[in-house]
Amino acid sequence: MNIFRIFFESGIAVQIIMVILVFFSIWSWAIFFKKIFDLRSIKRKAQEFLQNFRFHSDIEKMYNLGYVLSNNIYGRILKSGLDEFKFLKANAGDKALGIADNIKLAMDRSKAAEIENLENGLPVLGTIVAASPFLGLLGTVWGIMEAFLEIRARGSAHIMVVAPGITDALISTVYGLLVAIPSLVFNNLLRSRIINLESQLDNFISEAFANLKRGLVEKE
Amino acid sequence: MNRFYLFSFLLHTVLFSTLGISTRNSFTKIPQIEIYKVSIAPLPQPKVSGKAINRPETKVKKNLEKSAPKKENKSKSSSWKKLPDGLPDIRPEIYTGSGRGFNYSYYLNILLNKIAQNWNNPYRNKDVILKSIVYFEVGEDGLITNIRIEDDSGDEVYNESTLRAVALTKKLPPLPQEFSDDYLKVHLEFLTAR
Numbered sequence: 001m002n003i004f005r006i007f008f009e010s011g012i013a014v015q016i017i018m019v020i021l022v023f024f025s026i027w028s029w030a031i032f033f034k035k036i037f038d039l040r041s042i043k044r045k046a047q048e049f050l051q052n053f054r055f056h057s058d059i060e061k062m063y064n065l066g067y068v069l070s071n072n073i074y075g076r077i078l079k080s081g082l083d084e085f086k087f088l089k090a091n092a093g094d095k096a097l098g099i100a101d102n103i104k105l106a107m108d109r110s111k112a113a114e115i116e117n118l119e120n121g122l123p124v125l126g127t128i129v130a131a132s133p134f135l136g137l138l139g140t141v142w143g144i145m146e147a148f149l150e151i152r153a154r155g156s157a158h159i160m161v162v163a164p165g166i167t168d169a170l171i172s173t174v175y176g177l178l179v180a181i182p183s184l185v186f187n188n189l190l191r192s193r194i195i196n197l198e199s200q201l202d203n204f205i206s207e208a209f210a211n212l213k214r215g216l217v218e219k220e
Numbered sequence: 221m222n223r224f225y226l227f228s229f230l231l232h233t234v235l236f237s238t239l240g241i242s243t244r245n246s247f248t249k250i251p252q253i254e255i256y257k258v259s260i261a262p263l264p265q266p267k268v269s270g271k272a273i274n275r276p277e278t279k280v281k282k283n284l285e286k287s288a289p290k291k292e293n294k295s296k297s298s299s300w301k302k303l304p305d306g307l308p309d310i311r312p313e314i315y316t317g318s319g320r321g322f323n324y325s326y327y328l329n330i331l332l333n334k335i336a337q338n339w340n341n342p343y344r345n346k347d348v349i350l351k352s353i354v355y356f357e358v359g360e361d362g363l364i365t366n367i368r369i370e371d372d373s374g375d376e377v378y379n380e381s382t383l384r385a386v387a388l389t390k391k392l393p394p395l396p397q398e399f400s401d402d403y404l405k406v407h408l409e410f411l412t413a414r
Contacts, residue, residue: 004240022232030228037224153349 010168011146017139024128025179031121032186045072059215073114080110085212104209111201125187136176143169324396339385350378351411358404362392382410
């Protein structure tokens with residue numbers, strides 16, 4: 001079995017479907033590599049940031065974290081909380097503690113934006129997972145249809161007339177599954193990692209919010 | 221993102237190249253397929269089929285059998301050649317319907333192999349689809365007689381090549397002893413396909 005021979009001997013419809021499937025495969029692997037790279041980068045920077053964050057428990061000193069505040073998710077979420085904290089402290093006066101939840105809301109909003117950014121591409125992966133087997137199936141059905149037309153054209157149902165068409169038809173399903181199965185694994189893996197990260201961010205937000213709220217009380 | 225696409229593309233290129241190289245030995249053009257289909261139509265027993273008994277060639281053969289000694293196969297087969305042209309156009313289905321079959325696949329294999337060796341297909345490796353059916357009879361001694369084109373392919377050269385293939389074969393092994401009929405009618409389909 002030679003994949004190129006089978007490809008070139010297939011009908012034009014099956015060839016188009018195979019090209020689409022290869023394109024899908026390249027797309028899904030690219031998304032996977034990007035997301036894995038992003039998640040690793042987030043993890044590495046998060047470790048560095050959390051050490052600094054816990055070391056600088058003083059709120060004023062948190063502002064001095066500098067670039068660390070903007071080069072990672074945790075930093076950006078904390079920055080949105082700090083901005084809100086700063087705003088409340090400057091404008092709300094005595095009522096600041098009463099509306100301290102705004103700090104948490106600001107951080108939640110920031111977290112949602114970050115997660116949304118991270119999930120970018122996953123719907124595409126999901127679509128590839130769902131569509132690839134069907135595309136493969138379409139190629140198979142088309143190939144079988146061509147095989148039967150061949151039988152009619154040649155007036156013979158000999159195995160040598162039927163077999164090539166059936167082989168082309170089945171290879172299309174194989175391609176579809178070869179694209180769909182890795183994509184399914186990538187999709188599930190990435191989603192579970194993002195859910196883990198989301199839960200870690202929630203913990204971080206709770207911790208940061210507690211610190212900032214304590215800061216409001218101390219200032220009052 | 222672009223570098224990830226590039227990386228993915230390169231990965232796929234490497235993967236497909238590896239697969240292509242590892243299976244390169246099978247990267248050969250499929251040779252042109254030559255399909256043989258044979259329909260065997262043994263004559264029905266005179267007792268069984270009333271219509272077949274009345275056929276002229278059966279009568280002639282019966283007379284010959286009476287007049288010629290049994291072992292003189294050559295004279296018998298040469299007499300078959302003298303059978304009048306334009307035998308009744310009896311389709312194989314009529315005979316097979318009588319319940320008599322030819323279940324000697326080894327003999328059919330020999331028949332097909334011998335004829336295939338003698339067939340010089342003028343359209344080998346060409347993008348042409350042609351079909352012709354050659355009719356002939358095989359006597360008890362294996363001698364081939366009464367060769368004619370039963371189904372014209374529409375191409376004289378092709379028809380001639382199929383007739384020639386059968387004519388050149390001339391003689392096959394004697395029919396199986398267990399086969400009770402005097403001769404075997406063969407409708408051999410020559411199909412060349414890409």
